[in-house]
Amino acid sequence: MDTKNFNNLETIELSSPASFYLDSDRFDQELQCVWFRNWIFAAHISDLPEIGDFLVSRIGDQEIIIVRTESGIRGYFNTCRHRGSALCAESVGHFHSGSIRCPYHHWTYSLEGELVQIPRLDETVSFSSSSYPLYSVATQVWEGCIFFNLAVEPLESLPAGVQPTASILRNWNVASLSVAHRFETTLDCNWKIIWENFLECYHCPGVHRELSSLVPIYQRTFMEPKDERDWDKRDDRSDPRFSGGMSEGNFSWTIDGQLHGERFPDLTEEEFDAGYVYAQHLPSMFIVGHPDYVRLVWFRPLSPTKTVFSCYWLLSQASLEKADLDLASIVDFGLKVIEEDARVCELNQRGLSSLPHLQGLLVPQEYDVLNFQKWVESQVQVGAVNVNRNSR
Template sequence: MTPDAAENDLYHGLRHAEATLPSAAYLDPAEYQRDLDAIWYRRWVMVCRAADVAEPLAYRVFTIGTQEVLVVRDETGSLRAFHNTCRHRGSQLCTAESGRLKARLLTCPYHAWSYSLRGDLVRVPSKTLPDGFLKSDYPLYSVRLSEWRGFVFVNLDESGTDTVEQTFDEASVSLANWPLEDLVSGHVFTKVMNCNWKIFWENFNECLHCPGVHKHLSQLVPIYGRGLMARHDDPDWARHADNDAPEFSGGLRKGAETWSEDGRSHGPQFQGLTDAERAAGQTYAMHLPSMFIVGHVDYVRTVALTPLGPDRTKLTAEWLFPPQEMPPKGLDNIVGFGRQVLEEDAAVCELNQRGLHTRRHKAGVLMPEEYDLARFHRWVRGQHAALAPSVEGAG
């Protein structure tokens, strides 16, 4: 392989123009339903931290599309998940978003069918039961649940066999050196964005917008100020191959340690990090469709998405710190910077959503730097294609 060919092989950018998803993918209720059926109802979805349901009999209710999922910690300390639906006539079981049960039972507020926290039907208040009626035939509809390093995931596909760990995005970097299980919440930020959930992920997967949208972030991460995410996004990267300045190599500006308004860490740094992880200042792990995690030297940040409709998405960001650092030092300095970035992202995502309504715009085109966005589009198309045979078979 010639030097020029080797350099070209390392270049990340798209070689050919690729069309975006069609505008209908972000606007049409039928397309939104396809996303729910093919992705949100078949993939692991992060719903909370295990600490959010810490005590026995504590519960929380989460909505994924049209589906309500009840997560409860049983009397033995195990987490379980069920559809929030009574087996009698389909009533909602728990009406509050969170709370603590008064007894070791889930009792329907409509007709008082009662279930153990393992989901077994244990009591029916009817004066008599029909011939052939067996309580064992009417357990709650269970939902797959998995705890991964302090995070709780659920999966509405009861036939699935994959694990949370197996389904992290291929571009994710390991967060093994961060003590995720032990961290506690220092701040939570929630915002409803008027955009399709895919638009947020598209924005996440490119930095062409960074110089114009994220002024302060581009100063902290100089390569972002060039509209690039990594060294090999530049078609001319080889000219600067030996230059370790952050505008070419990535990472934080000289002297900066973490994502904060002043670039400084405001508490003890995690002890187990490698020199490369400290130098990077930001290490990303992505789990589509619902969340990503960012490891910094002194805290961890998570961003989770919940689809609310074709053009509405709930964003929840959380800042996690070592328990001995509560309340965290410099919390406003850290959170203020991260919130500004998220507010800027939300604003341009909504801008993107509004513009898609024009009747003449059927689809857009991707630029070379948007290679990860193209990969995301291929993932979405692949999820839809994987569902198609089962849908056809069901008919």
Template sequence: MARWPKPPEGSWTEHYPELGTAPISYEDSISPEFFELEREAIFKRAWLNVGRVEQLPRRGSYFTKEIEVAKTSLILVRGADDTVRAFHNICRHRGNKLVWNDFPREEASGTCRQFTCKYHGWRYGLDGQLTFVQQEGEFFDLDKDTTGLVPVHCDVWSGFIFVNLAPEPEQTLTDFLGPMITNLEGYPFDKMTERWQYRSQVGANWKLFMDAFQEFYHAPVLHSNQTPDAFSAAAAQAGFEAPHYRIEGPHRLVSTSGIVAWELAPDMRKPMEDITRSGLFGPWDKPDLGVEKMPVGLNPAGCDPWGLDSFQLWPNFTILIWSGGWYLTYQYWPTSYNSHTFEGNLYFVPSRTPRERVAREMAAVTFKEYALQDGNTLEATQMMLESRAVTHFHLNDQEILCRHMHKVTADWIADYQAEIEKGTTR
């Protein structure tokens, strides 16, 4: 399902007949019953990104990840053998959450030699093995060798940590990602260790927020107040269309051509951008990444100038790589049919000077403002979709990735329901 150059007829969508061109329903974003199916059919079966290896810098480093949509909490830990492992965050004695600090619903991180339950003091090694039971002699037929932490399938690709909650994943992580994603191997993700992060609770279905970053049709209108008047007027009149879309399996890509911020006319820039040499497109001064040749998966359309590649990894993870030598990630963690937790992380080569530090902070603050505008708008969208006053909606050619996202969701639900009917569900 890959399309590299734009079709000569000027349409993307019509060259994917399986997607159709009819108005689409957003019932999958407003139905509590559909959301319950997503828990089982998608989030307990797909590979999910939960972080990066830099969050586990040494042996004994750990962090927890709350995955409310799957009704579980996970422990990610780097073992004594340097292997990254994942376990359900539950003590085998009475079911207490094993790792947490002051508030059990909040995520935690740190370094330790073993995990000790706060309730009755059972202890587990970094490999999940049960190592100590308080008053062990009073238990009946307790075998510590078979009573360790419950493991979760875990794998690492290019420093990104993925888990799969299925008893047995249908695909390896590499097969699940496919060539469009794995062709990014060699990009210096590991050199960009300065991280700026933010998190927001959004009153909208997780797919609606993903849709917002799968098209740029909205940008000249929604974000017009965040750009200089001259730029906003020109953009609103001309609109915006990305030069390249690509679909591969359940994943999607949109690429854009680029503009060099400092080459814009002074009246097209904000004063703060001139002062900090940074803004929406990131710091103006590109770092030395120490890479002679970028991976073949980057800028597949050969845009010149190139702006960014936004890789949408099914189901809820985005890697957005900028030509300026930095990248960001978005994650959308459902909490109900009409709410989710949105997480944004910006990654840079570590700052060497105060000016570089300020430039990175400017980029982070700018992105936070843009994301909050999207989130606020989508809460209004959610409210009116739930009215069901309108049930089907027209999508234009630039919204092909939105159309694909909802089709993949429906396909995974249908496959799961078919397996239930046949009694073959894993």
């Protein structure tokens, strides 16, 4: 019996209906069934170095405060138990005096979320403040990456959702790195468009000229050797056009293909030679280990047609202390690829509104787009997750 041993599809498949990228009911459904169920990336641990440091992460119309406390990293809905005012007006900052004070009537909470002060409440009024803590949100940290989960009872642990494995970037020691450069923009496209673009290289030769010359297999519209039929029977498997990896004389995803940060000391020869090692966590982030830096990309859906896109470039202390560090060579290369992808993502979204376009097609190289669409659909079919802290 013939067992298929390559990734690509053997037939043309239907893509998701165009309405899935446009319709606000569908968007709400995906928030409730996908984004509120799964662990969502919020920050790198170095974003919150001090106790009291916070940031606010937003998905749809939900805002989540992530704060460093004495007990670790805590998460709360950005809402006051009095009359529901947002507690944090800013998206990043520091809670002074070890407390979170509502800007409206000054109800005050400890960093652990307990209601500790209600100004000028008549002493004769009976009230149990311990029954009104902030609405807490589960948080977990993987490799220095802080995630939150809005479900009352998160279904799986964070590492279980990392693909291909939670240990694949272990030798990069991501938790010990610092953010050397941040980029954030709002793209005019649905969040799924960004994933679908990321999950295929059919667009690479036409859209990413420089990247495809650094990574020759991309010129052939393939992401990895096993995409092709008979990949194991080639006698030229060491050629990077077939094996994947970097082209001759290039080592990292930088403007000139050379290392600009210090090589991460714990990488194996294989990890170094690969030039790029990917991990992803649906639906909010992917992370790439290069020999001298780490790139972390994440998304937050705001509406059916708007998604916040962020990228961090993480470097080791040794790299940051290099007198001749050429950070621009690292960052500018990534920004170019981001611009190229952003352009086609927004074009894709624009075209989906055309009245006759009801549903697109997937070619064999787009097997992982199909996997992704099936994953989203399976989550939607399971239904909304319970996020109601008041239900008993």
